[in-house]
Amino acid sequence: MNPSILGNIGLVLAVFFSVAGLVAVVFSWFLRDARYVRVARRSALLAFLGTFVAFGALEWALLSDDFSIAYTARNHTSASPTWVKFATLWAALEGSILLWALLQTLYTWLAGRRMRDYWTSPVALGTLFVIQLFFLVNVLFVINPFTPVPNPPADGPGPNPLLQNHWMMAVHPILMYLGFVGLSVPFAYAIAAMVTRRYQTWVGETKWWLIFAWGFLTAAIFAGGWWSYEVLGWGGYWAWDPVENASFIPWLLATAFVHTAMVQERRGLFRSWNFALVTLAFAGTVFGTFLTRSGVIESVHAFAGGPVGPIFLGFLLVILAVGFSLLGRVSSEVRDVGSVNVWSREGLLLFGALVFVVMAFVVILGTLFPLLVEATSGAKVSVGAPFFNQLFVPLGYAMLVLMALGPLLPWRRADPETLRVIAWMAVSLVLGTAVGLAVGWTLWVSLTVGLFLFNLVALGWLVASPLARKSRALGGVRAGMGSLAWTRRRYGGYLVHFAVALTALAIAFSQSYRLDVQKTLQIGEAWQVAGRTITVHALRAVEDPHRYSVIADVEISGMGLRQPRLNYYPTSRTPFASPSVAYTLGKDYYLVLQAFDQENAQWVTLRLVVTPLVLWLWVAAVLMALGTAMILWPARRTARAGAAAGEVGA
């Protein structure tokens, strides 16, 4: 047995059981026999195990430095540290699709376990089987990582050095794929709902999966931003790179859908639109994969081209065609009824969703615009960060206003009681903006401060008032028992909203007040800059098995010794600058070693980037993850624990 044979056996089994599952759900659908769904569920588990065997085989080859298969021979080196060897599995095209397939089969199995409706589950499961088959067939036949190499090399070139430079590379892709792949479950339920013409209940059934996937997408985007900040050495966290945009588009559409799903659940409205949103969100994940694997763009994320690009484009078109042709029928059948008061919870939820959809539209158009212009007129244009930053300011403000007001208002009607709160919010908005302007911040930053306070007052009232009301009504005793889980979920939502407001604040300050400067210093020389003294103490070299590093020992007054470095990898002609970041609650001091004296080690050239409030982005990310976890935590356990403990709350 060797990794090549084992991996192929795993893949063949996975394909076999996926087909078996697909056949079973087809039988179940046409014979109207629920027993076949059970067969399909077992096949889903076996398909997952098969893919897991293939995954294990590739890890085995990587960890044992076996260069007899194509993937390791091309992307691996025995000099890598163990964690890099492990993460090398998703550092290149073939392995990353294998990881995708693994997570897809996992989701299919887990989602299948939860399907109880024998009417819709054959279609939902069938859709998931088709999706996973697409990935598995690709890994097995088109980009098989286990292809034996005739003359195995003694060692390989190793993964892209940029991906070895930080441990986040082991985490960020998995989070991203968990988010991307997770959106396939709501999509599958939507297809099932459209086929079986059960247009209402699917959003409730799939909400948990939707928020689960949304949480991972959010975490992945923040993790990617932090990785970019820590590794790329330009002092920023978001560059509006086409691939970043490609991950942002499904996030925006999923966020819109999270909100419109509530409108459908509660009021039975927006049913056709939700089918469109979930189809577009899932198609967006495939679009991102297409961009990174097709060679259409070049970036940190791009993998080598090959046949995969057109295949993914075809898959994307199939998804859109299936989703929208079914939707055509839905929209002629679905006649939503209900008047919507604009000044109500659902009114604002719909407007919020509108803002997110417009944001997605701007990102899609901005990302594709250079390609469109070049294809039609041959002219070249650049659509970069300054463009997106300017357009996202007004859209972001609209979002901040709506997200504060939405949760305050009751369903269906405007509430006179909340008008007083809104008055206080308006006062805090004006005050915050005025104080900001008085301090000397720009209008945009001051407005963001005002809107942050606007949100804070709203959330403060939401958190404080039900507690106060409840304790008044029930003497504060049995207040929560029945609705404990419900309260927790609501507070989870508030926490996410707070974190979004915090993110907006951090973005406004860090984008507006960034200081970027470069200077050459002699060893021992002190540099007065940005209120600190920066002294270079020494320049030294360190040799690791997999790289060579030049390190500058630089002291920032009051912040200790920092060690920006340049890492040299054998596969790359240019060195990779590893910045050193001194995080503080106020400003981050970000040092990059730009160049150094190679002959006498007498001087170093440092780039210093001072950016305010960046730390709060990472705090906001943690809060968002916590809030999402609060929403997702299963309710039954809490309820059961409460019941078992009797009236412990007393």
Added chain:
Amino acid sequence: MRRWLWILVFALGLAGAQTVGNEPPPDLPPKVFEIAKKLRCPVCRGESAAESNAGVTEEMRRQIAEMLAEGKTEDEIIQYFVDRYTEWILYEPPKRGLGLVVWLAPVIGLGLFGFGLYSYLRATSRRAAELEGVSDEELARAEAELGRDDEGGPPS
């Protein structure tokens, strides 16, 4: 053997990193990066001339610093790069001609989807008005069936 390899790599790497021998690169004041941020890196995608560490952009930053030292204004410096590379070097599209389309994206999106939302809401409320005759009791029952937003955990 490995050490020898490293020395070779090291030398190659340095050749890439520092284009002008062992001369230290120039000091760059903050203004240089502010201007460079408005220009694209000609050889990369998704990076401005301030962010990229490509040789071309290092040269661009050096030129910006020189022109600033000569007393040129920001507009003159940007014009210099536009003359050399065409408008493509600007990191945002021009706000005229075809470029206007992408600048108006939020307005187009808002008009398109806003109109969709508006006509949707008008249609549903018209239908609701037609159903005025429905009793409150029936409405409440329908509401109870729909209002299941407290459900948690995976769907079962």
